[in-house]
Amino acid sequence: METLNFLFQGLGIAIQPLNILWVTIGGILGTVIGMLPGLGPATGVAVLLPLTFVMGPTASLITMAGVYYGAMYGGSRSSILINTPGDGAAVAATFDGYPMTLKGEAEAALAISAIASFIGGVIATILMVAVALPVARFALKFGPAEYFMLFVFALSATASMSKGDSLKGFIATLLGLMIATIGIDGQSGIKRFTFGILELEAGIDFLVVIIAVFALGEVFKSFRNIAEGHKKAQTKFGKIWISMAQWKRCIWPILRSSPFGFFIGALPGAGGTMASLLSYNNEKNLSDHPEEFGKGAIEGVAAPESANNAASVGAMIPMLTLGIPGSGTTAVMMGALLMLGLQPGPMLFQQQSTIVWALIASMFVGNIILAFINIPMAGALVRVLSVPPKILYPIVLGLAFVGTYAISYSVIDFYLLIIFGVVGYFLSAAKVPATPLILAVIIGNDMEQSFRQAFVISNGSLKIFFASPLCIVLFALTIISIVGPVVRDFIVKRKNIAAKT
Numbered sequence: 001m002e003t004l005n006f007l008f009q010g011l012g013i014a015i016q017p018l019n020i021l022w023v024t025i026g027g028i029l030g031t032v033i034g035m036l037p038g039l040g041p042a043t044g045v046a047v048l049l050p051l052t053f054v055m056g057p058t059a060s061l062i063t064m065a066g067v068y069y070g071a072m073y074g075g076s077r078s079s080i081l082i083n084t085p086g087d088g089a090a091v092a093a094t095f096d097g098y099p100m101t102l103k104g105e106a107e108a109a110l111a112i113s114a115i116a117s118f119i120g121g122v123i124a125t126i127l128m129v130a131v132a133l134p135v136a137r138f139a140l141k142f143g144p145a146e147y148f149m150l151f152v153f154a155l156s157a158t159a160s161m162s163k164g165d166s167l168k169g170f171i172a173t174l175l176g177l178m179i180a181t182i183g184i185d186g187q188s189g190i191k192r193f194t195f196g197i198l199e200l201e202a203g204i205d206f207l208v209v210i211i212a213v214f215a216l217g218e219v220f221k222s223f224r225n226i227a228e229g230h231k232k233a234q235t236k237f238g239k240i241w242i243s244m245a246q247w248k249r250c251i252w253p254i255l256r257s258s259p260f261g262f263f264i265g266a267l268p269g270a271g272g273t274m275a276s277l278l279s280y281n282n283e284k285n286l287s288d289h290p291e292e293f294g295k296g297a298i299e300g301v302a303a304p305e306s307a308n309n310a311a312s313v314g315a316m317i318p319m320l321t322l323g324i325p326g327s328g329t330t331a332v333m334m335g336a337l338l339m340l341g342l343q344p345g346p347m348l349f350q351q352q353s354t355i356v357w358a359l360i361a362s363m364f365v366g367n368i369i370l371a372f373i374n375i376p377m378a379g380a381l382v383r384v385l386s387v388p389p390k391i392l393y394p395i396v397l398g399l400a401f402v403g404t405y406a407i408s409y410s411v412i413d414f415y416l417l418i419i420f421g422v423v424g425y426f427l428s429a430a431k432v433p434a435t436p437l438i439l440a441v442i443i444g445n446d447m448e449q450s451f452r453q454a455f456v457i458s459n460g461s462l463k464i465f466f467a468s469p470l471c472i473v474l475f476a477l478t479i480i481s482i483v484g485p486v487v488r489d490f491i492v493k494r495k496n497i498a499a500k501t
Contacts, residue, residue, distance in 0.1 A: 007129055010357030014365050019062055019358070022055070023366040026063035027373060030070020033086075035078045036403055040087030040207070041071035041312075042328040043406065045336070057340045058355050062362040064336060065316070068329050069121055069366065072272065072309040073374050076113040080106065080301070082396055084215040088206065088442055089272030089308040091435065092280040094214065096293060096300030103296050107240045110378040112298055113305045114371060115242070116254050120306030121367035123258040124265075124313035128360060142267060144453035145464045149474035150267070151447035154274050157281045157481035159436040166485060168432045176437035179204055180444020187452060199412035206442045208404055212417045213434050215400040217424025219393045240378040242298070250302035253283045261307030265314025265327070272327070273442055275311035276304035277435065285484065313363060319344055320356060 013019060026048075033044040044067040048060070055063065075090030080097035093113060100109040142150070159169035182193045183203030194200040242250075257279040264275035283303040284293045293300050315327040319334050321344075337344050342352055349356055404413045427434050458464035465471055 003129060006353055006357045007361060009354065010359070010361035011364070013058065013354065013358040014062065014362040019059060019362065020365065020369075022059050022063045023066040023362050024369050024373075026066025027070035027073075027366055027370045030067035030072075031074035031077075031370070031374060031377070033067065034071030034074025034090070035086050036399060040075075040089075040329070041068045042332050044068075044071060045329055045332045048336075057337075057342060057352075058358050060336060060340065061333070061355065061359045062366075064333050065359060065362060066366050066370075068333070069117075069309055069312045069363070070370055072121075072305075072312050073114060073117045073370050075308075076117075076301070076305055077110065077378075080109045080113065083218045084396060084400070085210060088210060088438070089276050089311070091210065091214070091273065091438055092276040092304035092308075093301055095280065095435070096295070096297045099294065099296035100298065100301065105296065105298075107238055107378075108242045108246055108298060109301050111240050111242050111375060112246065112250055112302050114374040114378065116250065116257075116302040116306040117309040117374075118367050118371040119254050120258040120261060120309040121313060121363065121370075123255075123306075124262040124310035125360065125363040125367070127259060127262050127310075128313055128317060128363075141468075141470060143468075144450040144457065146468060146470045146474070148447060148450040148454055149465060149471045149478070151443050151450065153474050153478045153481065154278060154443065155436065155440055155447075156478045158277050158439050159433075160482050160485050165431075168430075169436045172427070172432050172434065173436040173440045176440025177444045177447075179209065179437075179441050181448070186445070186449055197412065199410055202408075203445065204416060204441070205408060205413070206438070208413050208416050209420050209441050210438055211400050211404055212420030213424030213427070213438065215396055216417060216421025217428055217434070219396055220421065220425040221428050222393060240375055246298050249299050253299040253303040254306045256286075257283065257303040257307040258310045261310035262314040264307070265311025266317045272308035272311040272315075273439065275314075276308040277439055279307035280304045281481075290488075309367075316359075320348060320359075321345070 014023070030041060030044055034041065045064045048064055048067065051060065051063075071087065072089060075086035076093040076097060077086070079085040079090045079093035080101055083094050083098040085091045085094055097109045097113065100106065155173050159173045160166045180203075182200055184191055184194075184201050191201060260279055260282065261272070261275040264278065265272065280293075280300060280303055283299055284290050287293065287297070287299065289297070312327075312329070315330045319330040334344055342348065342355070400417065401414060404417050405411075424434060427437070454464050458467075466475065
């Protein structure tokens with residue numbers, strides 16, 4: 001009852017006209033930023049930091065939160081329309097969103113992404129109200145060994161469930177882990193694979209790899225498709241909505257993926273990328289028609305979109321209750337809190353309860369506003385496909401280079417962009433899935449550090465990776481993720497042979 005009283009007090013502040021205006025501005029800004037390759041929510045929130053002194057703590061936090069989950073809505077737009085994710089969390093939307101566009105179903109893909117994001121955000125906010133402190137305490141149980149096993153499970157599940165050959169998925173994973181090792185070793189200070197290039201000592205930003213593999217790789221592939229006379233993407237559109245049959249296929253994946261994404265997001269460092277990819281793999285595993293995934297299955301859009309929006313809400317929990325950022329964006333937000341004189345942690349809910357609960361309540365308001373914004377806006381956004389390829393693809397290239405430069409303002413990133421763009425093209429030509437590579441690049445450094453920290457703690461004993469129930473459960477899930485698809489394929493083949501005979 002006390003929680004509900006705080007929530008209603010926060011809602012009274014969140015629905016004040018000025019705060020509604022701020023959350024709307026933040027949501028629109030976040031949607032636009034999310035659509036632009038390379039400019040993720042962290043960039044949008046960082047841009048707002050100088051304004052925090054003028055806006056006041058409540059308004060600034062509400063606006064930054066609006067930018068955060070607004071970017072989760074917007075990131076899928078470019079994924080669906082031009083196969084170029086706005087940030088890492090939108091990668092999974094390319095798997096079935098872009099194939100739906102190629103089949104002439106862009107309207108349904110855009111509609112379900114907005115609907116799933118809305119439902120995921122609302123469910124996650126309800127969960128945040130109910131279980132914020134218990135989830136934060138649970139996240140504290142994850143030590144270095146548990147995080148390493150979580151990363152192993154995430155990589156194995158993504159590789160084994162990838163489109164095409166699982167072996168190629170694991171090869172892509174190894175390539176991604178190799179890329180992640182480039183730079184100065186965080187523990188020993190040794191330079192690794194930098195080839196004497198000063199800019200490589202800081203490592204390669206995973207956003208550069210994402211933009212290169214998906215944006216440039218898609219442009220190169222599109223030039224080949226145009227030359228070969230392949231089918232062009234849809235250019236005429238009807239109503240942006242979904243049918244009842246499509247809704248029935250999506251409702252349970254959305255309801256399953258929302259709490260899943262929320263809990264993954266609540267783990268510090270896990271983030272929306274891992275939540276969306278794991279939820280996609282989970283739905284593919286549970287589906288009665290797994291062969292449709294990667295070819296335009298609408299639930300392949302709904303599940304990761306609900307998960308990544310829910311993860312953005314879940315990432316707020318460790319930041320607010322423990323002072324531990326759950327993602328890059330919440331790390332920037334935590335910096336804003338400190339600048340405003342607010343100390344994130346357990347005492348924040350007692351000392352600044354009005355601000356905290358106004359922020360939580362604003363998430364309900366913001367998701368409703370964003371649902372109304374994104375579905376009507378989708379009709380205008382899909383018109384980008386009407387642009388002739390000779391105009392569209394140079395624009396995509398321009399956005400890719402601008403977005404890449406905005407990441408670190410380094411010219412060396414342009415060379416990396418071209419190199420990995422060529423790599424992305426050849427990966428596509430060889431039918432090697434890019435997703436395991438991307439995930440490995442994103443979590444590779446954290447995975448290595450978690451392994452080495454656990455190794456030091458255990459004095460060189462591997463037993464630490466099986467010492468806790470969490471590690472054992474994650475190890476079991478890893479084995480299942482590898483063996484499960486093999487067993488399923490074997491059963492399907494046996495059934496097909498039996499049916500023919």
